Amino acid sequence: MRDSSGLSRRAALGLAAAVPLAAATAATASAATTIGGARLGRTGVQASGGTALPKHLTARSWLIADHTSGQVLASYRAHQRLAPASTLKMLFADTVLGKFERTETHRVTDVEIADVPAGSSLVGIKPGITYTVEQLWQGVFLRSGNDAVHVLSHMNGGVPATVAEMQAKAKDLQALDTHVVSPDGFDHPGQLSSAYDLTLFARHGLASADFRGYCATKTADFPAGGKKTFQIQNTDRLLTGAWGLKTYDGLIGVKNGYTSHAGNTFTGAATRDGRTLLVTVMHPKSGGNGVYEETAQLLDWGFRNASVDPVGTLVEPISEGGASAAPTRRATAKPAAGAPAAAAKSDGPPWGLVGGAGGAVVLLAGGALALRNRRRRPAEVQAEASAEGRGRRRER
Numbered sequence: 001m002r003d004s005s006g007l008s009r010r011a012a013l014g015l016a017a018a019v020p021l022a023a024a025t026a027a028t029a030s031a032a033t034t035i036g037g038a039r040l041g042r043t044g045v046q047a048s049g050g051t052a053l054p055k056h057l058t059a060r061s062w063l064i065a066d067h068t069s070g071q072v073l074a075s076y077r078a079h080q081r082l083a084p085a086s087t088l089k090m091l092f093a094d095t096v097l098g099k100f101e102r103t104e105t106h107r108v109t110d111v112e113i114a115d116v117p118a119g120s121s122l123v124g125i126k127p128g129i130t131y132t133v134e135q136l137w138q139g140v141f142l143r144s145g146n147d148a149v150h151v152l153s154h155m156n157g158g159v160p161a162t163v164a165e166m167q168a169k170a171k172d173l174q175a176l177d178t179h180v181v182s183p184d185g186f187d188h189p190g191q192l193s194s195a196y197d198l199t200l201f202a203r204h205g206l207a208s209a210d211f212r213g214y215c216a217t218k219t220a221d222f223p224a225g226g227k228k229t230f231q232i233q234n235t236d237r238l239l240t241g242a243w244g245l246k247t248y249d250g251l252i253g254v255k256n257g258y259t260s261h262a263g264n265t266f267t268g269a270a271t272r273d274g275r276t277l278l279v280t281v282m283h284p285k286s287g288g289n290g291v292y293e294e295t296a297q298l299l300d301w302g303f304r305n306a307s308v309d310p311v312g313t314l315v316e317p318i319s320e321g322g323a324s325a326a327p328t329r330r331a332t333a334k335p336a337a338g339a340p341a342a343a344a345k346s347d348g349p350p351w352g353l354v355g356g357a358g359g360a361v362v363l364l365a366g367g368a369l370a371l372r373n374r375r376r377r378p379a380e381v382q383a384e385a386s387a388e389g390r391g392r393r394r395e396r
Contacts, residue, residue, distance in 0.1 A: 037312030040078040047074040051303030054297035058285035063195040064302045071310035076211035084193035085257030087265045089186035090201035095169045102134040112154040117186045141214040142234045146184040187261040193279040202267045203229035215253030264291035285366040319392045
């Protein structure tokens, strides 16, 4: 049985017994490893040089990285585990996208969309209609359609099998903050990721021409039955300029998300002067355009500060030669200037990471303890409810 913090009762008791060891182990904390580098495990804003970071950032977690080198230019709570919403669909695409040819066709059955959660964002898939794989992926990337995700998951052997494959893919990518419960990113207890992991998913996905093409597509014609079609538009507002937001110069994708529990999440990629940057923003206080505005500010900062010293790195997949870097514990640091005043509360402990009081962190060896592993504006909700389906808990 596990308590509300996600630790087993036995582990919690072991941790309590180990508290007196904190002072003794603090001296060795610098030797601990965090995926991507020790600074990414700290709680304050991490940046080395460059101009001042944007003021009034409200996100609970964010990260800026260079796509080519993998260098992390700046971050805030990069490994904090939070609900990812539909940004988790990037991992779904990383896992399933290469399995089917774009031109392959599939006739949808009732069973394949029967398990779509109520209140999901939908592209409008209907049983009995035949779709190409390309159209299904357009439904995933443009409209964040959970119905399209579930059809592709059933084609892939079923939802449970796809979830297991996604978790294995996350492990290979060394995205150890991520716990997959459903392939669509909808709110489910225990479904978590982090700004660091989502950036890994985006970087890996953008290596695929199909992934890049889908996430950069603004509109597409979608089957409505017979010879009829209807137009779908990408919900990425920095790409389309929807809801009064100015498009971001050089944006190439990748994925946005929203649920009532997760709030707004977004990973964006943009290219300027031959340089591509990735930014992930999770859970800003402001709804609506806030997640996009904070992403744009961080992208601007990254492009202005090309020569700053990195504070970490995006690791390579193990299957592609990346060195395995099992995390142990995370240090704490005083928030830097410009950081949110209050520390954000995590939805759960980082996989393999245990924080101690006052920044001291305990690593229990020899088997003593092993830790494994906002609202949107009413006008927006009303408008999108008619376009994407209804439900008490919205998701996109």
